[in-house]
Amino acid sequence: MRVIIFTWEFPPRITGQLAHYVNRLAAELVKKNVDVYVVTYNNSWTGFHQGADGIKAYRISDKVQQHINVLTWMLSLNQEAERVAADIYYSMKHELDLIDVHDWHFVPAAVTLKRALKVPFVFSIDSIEPHRSRNSGAPLSSSIRSMESLGMDEARRIIVKSEWMKQELKRHYNTSDKMIEVVSPDAKSWIDEILAGYRKGLEVPAN
Amino acid sequence: MLSWEFPPRTVGGIAAHLFNLSRELVKLGVDTHIVTCDFPGAPESEVVNGAHILRVDSYKTPSPDFATWDSLMNVNMQKETAALISSLSGQVDIIHAHDWLVANAALGLKHVFRIPMAATIHSTEVGRRNGLHTDYERMIHQTENWLAHESWRVVCCSQYMSGQVRWAYGLPEDRVKIIPNGVDVNVYEEFDRAEFRKRFALPEEKIVLFVGRLVYEKGVQTLISAVPKILSRVNAKFVVVGDGGMRDSLMRQVANMRLAHRIVFTGFLDEDSLRKLYQVADVCVVPSLYEPFGITALEAMAAKTPLVASNTGGLSEIVEHDNTGTKVFPGSADSVAWGVTRVLLDPGYANWIKLNAYQKALKVYDWAKIAKQTKEFYEQILREYDRGSWKPT
Numbered sequence: 001m002r003v004i005i006f007t008w009e010f011p012p013r014i015t016g017q018l019a020h021y022v023n024r025l026a027a028e029l030v031k032k033n034v035d036v037y038v039v040t041y042n043n044s045w046t047g048f049h050q051g052a053d054g055i056k057a058y059r060i061s062d063k064v065q066q067h068i069n070v071l072t073w074m075l076s077l078n079q080e081a082e083r084v085a086a087d088i089y090y091s092m093k094h095e096l097d098l099i100d101v102h103d104w105h106f107v108p109a110a111v112t113l114k115r116a117l118k119v120p121f122v123f124s125i126d127s128i129e130p131h132r133s134r135n136s137g138a139p140l141s142s143s144i145r146s147m148e149s150l151g152m153d154e155a156r157r158i159i160v161k162s163e164w165m166k167q168e169l170k171r172h173y174n175t176s177d178k179m180i181e182v183v184s185p186d187a188k189s190w191i192d193e194i195l196a197g198y199r200k201g202l203e204v205p206a207n
Numbered sequence: 208m209l210s211w212e213f214p215p216r217t218v219g220g221i222a223a224h225l226f227n228l229s230r231e232l233v234k235l236g237v238d239t240h241i242v243t244c245d246f247p248g249a250p251e252s253e254v255v256n257g258a259h260i261l262r263v264d265s266y267k268t269p270s271p272d273f274a275t276w277d278s279l280m281n282v283n284m285q286k287e288t289a290a291l292i293s294s295l296s297g298q299v300d301i302i303h304a305h306d307w308l309v310a311n312a313a314l315g316l317k318h319v320f321r322i323p324m325a326a327t328i329h330s331t332e333v334g335r336r337n338g339l340h341t342d343y344e345r346m347i348h349q350t351e352n353w354l355a356h357e358s359w360r361v362v363c364c365s366q367y368m369s370g371q372v373r374w375a376y377g378l379p380e381d382r383v384k385i386i387p388n389g390v391d392v393n394v395y396e397e398f399d400r401a402e403f404r405k406r407f408a409l410p411e412e413k414i415v416l417f418v419g420r421l422v423y424e425k426g427v428q429t430l431i432s433a434v435p436k437i438l439s440r441v442n443a444k445f446v447v448v449g450d451g452g453m454r455d456s457l458m459r460q461v462a463n464m465r466l467a468h469r470i471v472f473t474g475f476l477d478e479d480s481l482r483k484l485y486q487v488a489d490v491c492v493v494p495s496l497y498e499p500f501g502i503t504a505l506e507a508m509a510a511k512t513p514l515v516a517s518n519t520g521g522l523s524e525i526v527e528h529d530n531t532g533t534k535v536f537p538g539s540a541d542s543v544a545w546g547v548t549r550v551l552l553d554p555g556y557a558n559w560i561k562l563n564a565y566q567k568a569l570k571v572y573d574w575a576k577i578a579k580q581t582k583e584f585y586e587q588i589l590r591e592y593d594r595g596s597w598k599p600t
Contacts, residue, residue: 064346064349066342066349071271072274075279076278076350079311083319108282111282112286112319115290116289116292116293116319139268139275142268143270143271
């Protein structure tokens with residue numbers, strides 16, 4: 001199986017716990033013989049890099065340096081994520097099975113790649129906007145929510161880390177039960193459950 | 208083609224540009240699809256003059272500001288266009304973007320499908336703002352820069368714009384292609400001129416026409432300053448069509464000069480009245496200080512209205528002095544007064560420049576010819592694309 005992971009943080013760029021989580025995830029997937037590409041952001045350390053752990057990382061940079069908010073920044077960065085994902089796709093002779101998007105940042109790229117190249121994606125959720133900006137009705141916050149909604153609508157599967165988050169998704173986004181996989185990072189069978197989630201993501205929905 | 212506006216959604220000049228260009232491209236056998244923003248009452252998809260129009264959800268939830276809205280709109284535009292290109296199963300040869308407003312969508316689609324992308328840059332942020340003063344303006348400038356560099360080649364409408372694009376983005380000359388804007392001469396039909404004229408002027412008054420946004424760079428203040436000098440020699444009425452931030456200050460200027468009875472501010476005018484107004488005007492003045500192209504000059508030429516225009520930007524390429532119009536110094540009221548009086552007092556001269564201008568509109572600015580140049584431009588890109596290694600195998 002060949003998978004691209006989209007994440008806005010990955011070591012050495014660490015802004016929160018997501019960087020550590022994705023690093024561990026990618027390393028474990030490599031051990032399970034998954035061909036893993038991580039597409040991430042780093043404005044100073046850019047390009048392709050393959051580590052001793054077998055993780056292939058593509059770091060993309062800002063083509064537009066000046067921004068007025070996190071959305072204009074992320075939405076222009078998405079084009080670079082698409083460029084790099086397409087480069088992987090074409091160099092691998094179209095053999096790319098799945099994209100795993102972590103949080104909302106690269107949802108638009110995943111949606112376009114799904115429509116254009118028929119590569120499905122799973123949406124892994126670490127945190128959601130209603131928790132980060134509690135009760136905010138500000139346009140910026142609602143725009144970020146709309147990117148999260150888009151991801152949930154278009155993903156083949158949604159992977160969350162706890163039963164609580166599953167309930168929160170249902171509460172805030174009306175997400176359907178059967179779309180959500182709860183996989184605890186502490187579980188012994190964690191990586192196998194992630195792979196099971198990926199496999200469900202590969203299944204073409206019945207309807 | 209990607210554009211944020213297409214009729215009936217008309218914000219600036221790109222809508223009309225695409226409407227005319229797509230019609231003529233279709234006649235040349237180019238299968239043309241336009242993806243644009245939705246508009247109340249306009250169907251989601253339709254065929255207009257043979258071109259397929261797809262209107263996407265333009266993101267109507269509140270967004271913080273215009274540029275952020277545009278980024279969010281581009282998410283939808285890219286998503287829907289990706290589905291459209293997939294449904295046409297690889298039959299799309301070129302993605303043609305119009306201005307930075309669709310840059311995100313066009314850039315991503317180029318890479319995802321590996322289809323060559325070309326952009327028309329109708330105007331630049333640094334030109335519109337006369338510099339870059341805020342993060343907002345710098346962001347747009349850098350987006351234009353990115354779009355320009357990712358384009359196989361950039362289309363500009365004049366030598367002047369080509370120079371500006373090369374200067375602003377450091378683009379090599381062979382990456383810029385000049386294809387002018389066009390004008391449709393057939394929309395100016397015969398009608399009862401005397402009756403229509405009454406709405407604006409007395410029969411013995413000449414009509415001096417200005418059309419444009421009421422902003423500093425269009426130079427309407429120069430024309431108003433020239434009015435007393437013109438009136439000292441000719442009996443005339445000045446008709447100012449358009450609206451903009453300077454309207455109040457201009458109207459104060461007119462009142463202070465005791466000229467309110469001589470200058471009519473019409474505000475925005477519908478297309479039909481505007482066309483008629485061109486035809487009844489005795490002279491059309493384009494006193495711009497900055498002008499990437501000068502579409503109003505073309506409209507005057509097509510309507511057979513004698514033209515007085517500033518020697519600046521794209522305008523100076525459209526108008527040849529004493530041949531297709533009278534050129535004046537930008538920002539000089541004396542020069543504008545001289546030019547206008549000359550045209551109004553010498554009917555033979557006025558006739559000479561207006562007929563030459565009309566011929567030029569037919570020969571150079573005919574949309575059919577512009578579409579032909581555009582098609583050849585596409586074909587050249589495809590030849591280069593076929594030779595390269597970027598094309599997927």
